[in-house]
Amino acid sequence: MGTAQVCLIGAVMLLGLAGVPAPGVPGTLLCWAAVVWWATSEHTSLTWGVLAGATALLAVAQVVLWLLPPRRIRDSGVALGTVFAASGVAAAGFCVLPVVGAVLGFTGTVYAIERHRLGGHRTAWSATRRVMRTVGGSVLVELLACLLVAGAWLGAAVAG
Numbered sequence: 001m002g003t004a005q006v007c008l009i010g011a012v013m014l015l016g017l018a019g020v021p022a023p024g025v026p027g028t029l030l031c032w033a034a035v036v037w038w039a040t041s042e043h044t045s046l047t048w049g050v051l052a053g054a055t056a057l058l059a060v061a062q063v064v065l066w067l068l069p070p071r072r073i074r075d076s077g078v079a080l081g082t083v084f085a086a087s088g089v090a091a092a093g094f095c096v097l098p099v100v101g102a103v104l105g106f107t108g109t110v111y112a113i114e115r116h117r118l119g120g121h122r123t124a125w126s127a128t129r130r131v132m133r134t135v136g137g138s139v140l141v142e143l144l145a146c147l148l149v150a151g152a153w154l155g156a157a158v159a160g
Contacts, residue, residue, distance in 0.1 A: 001041050006157060009034050013150050020143045021087035021135075031146040032058050035153055042160065050156045054149040061145035068138050076134035078114065078127055083135055086110045087143060094147045102144055107132065 016030030032054060039051040086109035093105025110131050115124035 001038075005041065006038075009038050009157075010154075012037070013153060017091055017143070017146055017150060018088075020146055021083050021139050028058055028061065028142055028146055031149050035149060038153060038157070044160060046156050046160050050152050053152060057145050057148060061141055064141050065138055068141070076127075076130045078110070078131045078134075079117075082110055082113045083131065083139065085113060086131075087139060090140070090143060091147065094144070094151075102147065103140065106140060 012034040013031055016027045016032075016034060019025030019027030019030060021027075035051050035054045039047040086106045089109040090102040090106035093101030093103075095101070097104070107128060111124055111128040114127040114131075115121065118124050118127060
């Protein structure tokens with residue numbers, strides 16, 4: 001497999017990660033499709049193992065999402081842009097400090113933006129809690145699953 005194809009697969013993976021917090025964008029499906037593309041191009045036991053693990057992890061994440069109570073971002077009173085920015089920082093935080101960095105990055109970014117927007121600690125903290133209850137669970141479950149898949153793919157692509 002050439003460098004250009006690996007870069008395209010990585011771009012699809014990044015598009016999937018960016019699409020996770022966006023309503024209506026199949027971010028999880030894009031991440032999985034990138035792994036399928038890679039596995040069917042490489043044909044090694046490592047690639048098929050990563051595909052099997054990614055499929056199982058993303059399926060479990062979907063079951064968890066179905067079990068969570070449905071909530072809407074619009075009902076929380078927080079701007080959708082705040083959730084997008086927080087998801088981006090969560091992705092970067094995951095790279096710096098796996099799993100914990102994603103949670104801290106998401107929560108910290110929502111708090112910082114809301115504190116700047118609302119002007120006070122109490123109102124910003126209240127808004128942060130509201131966002132975490134509204135979208136935090138579902139977005140973080142899906143984002144962390146996709147980040148784990150992307151990390152496994154990246155590790156296997158570099159190792160293989």
